[in-house]
Amino acid sequence: MTLSFDLYWSFRSPYSYMVMPRLAALEREDDVACQVKPVYPLAVRTPEFFEQQDSLWLSYFMTDVFREAAFLGLPFRWPRPDPVQRSPDEGYRMKQPHIHRLTHLGVAAAQRGRGVPFLEEVSKIIWGGATDNWHEGDHLAQAAERAGLDFAEMAAAVDADPAPFIAVVEENQLAQRAAGHWGVPMTVFNGEAFFGQDRFDQLKWRMAQQGLTRR
Template sequence: MTLSYDLYWSFRSPYSYLVTPRLATLERDHDVTCKVRPVYPLAVRTPEFFEQQDPLWVRYFMVDIFREAAFRQMPFRWPRPDPVQRSPEEGYRMQQPWIHRLTHLGVAAAERGRGLPFLKEVSHTIWSGETDGWHEGDHLARAAARAGLDLAELDDAVAADPDRYVAIVEENQVAQRAAGHWGVPMMVFNGEAFFGQDRVDQLKWRMEQQGLGRR
């Protein structure tokens, strides 16, 4: 019996980047499928979240993401440019074309059954530090190709019906909160939420209780 779970995931989340290879390995080695459900990052959904944080939160966050990347032996650097733009006047309350495009492309990839490979390849391009200007040239096209997809075809699909992709993301965000949390990465299996990149072992453990088998 093939098991499945929902993955709520953001292209602006370093922890989403850091968890994806382990989820890809889980799907490669075990009889389980991941239903990718991209969401907009908190900076877009609720920009006031970052305006209200204690300065210690930011300091610890920056220490922890670099430490986690080193622990996982994954290349890491804050993206250049940041997928979410910020201005001194508006903060995050401004037009966000990059993160909207990425999120909608993620939806399109998921609809073609290549959601997890797309997340893995694109997030590596954005977060690994190996690519400056990830939004320019053919960087995203090559990442999509590695995931078995055609970036131009994905872009055309989104452009043909942009409101539908916005609606799907918004539905994902409603479902995410209904499942018990608002953060990413968040995996939901049989109605149980596993929030955070450090919950993969618990997710697998719970699946094993429900008969998870190896491929």
Template sequence: MSLSFDLFWSFRSPYSYLVTPRIAELVRDFDVTCNVRIVYPIAVRQADFFANADPLWVFYLMRDTYRTAEFLGLPYRWPNPDPVYRDPATGTYPAEQPHIHRLSHLGVAAAERGRGLAFIEAVSALIWNGATDNWHEGSHLAEAAARAGLDLAEMDAAVAADTAQFVAAVEANQIDQRKGGHYGVPLMVVEGEPFFGQDRFDQLVWRLEKKGMVRR
């Protein structure tokens, strides 16, 4: 019987972007299923998180993400625009956000259509690889969705028709994320065992192999 794991994932997380190609390769090569569970970023779930963080937290994150991308051979740049809007005057994250809710709900829609992993791989590359400014404009998102085998207009329409359903799905994912053992992303959970962070990918593979994962 095929193994599976949950992947709790955010469009604003650089580490989520950095681990996604390896997870996609794992699923392509091995008999294992990845259940994509989209959550809102910590800046949306807990708006004062960064205000209360030690300044070294952000300094290290920026240094480490660029280093990790270089180590992995992945193109990387902080997105323009940031998926989560920060008010430059106050340094706070307002409740009304121009991008992250749409992205998150589209991620839920993609997962419902069985293309969640393909969608987050294509869209996170668009947002984070530095090749495209203003990734939210024009046909960029539609083309990324098409690469994942999806119709962006159809998904946008589905979200608009019942937004509350998609909000509830994200919130349910966030509850299950904490039940899985952590509040951060990327978080991979295998039969109740949490693996937090892109640097736990090798241990995730090791655990899956111990549970009998085989090549396709």
């Protein structure tokens, strides 16, 4: 029997990028299906979360993300540009030129059955350090092609009418909280939430208890 789990994921989360190779290998190698549920990052959903953080939070976070990427053997650099923009006057409350379309493209990829490959390929160009201006030219189109998607068709659907994609993201965000957390990456298996990329092994352990088998 094919097992299934939900993945709540953000294009602005470095930890979401870091878990993708393991999630992609899991879906590729084991009899399991990942239901990709993209969400907007906290900086967009609840900008006050960052406005109220202790001053030590950012310094530790920036140390940890680079350390964790090195520990996992993944190339890593803060994106150029950041998928979520911040201004000195408005903070994260400014108009966002990138993250909404990115998230809607993630929804479209999931609807076409290629959610995991798309998240993996796009997160590589955003976070992997080899691509400047990932939002320009054909970077996203090439990532979509590597994921087995027709980017022109998918982007046309997203750009023509964003409303249905917005609705899906909002549904995902409500379902995420109902499942037990608000952060990403977060997986949910049999009603049990696993928050953080460092909970991947526990997720797989729980699946093994429920009969996870190789493909």
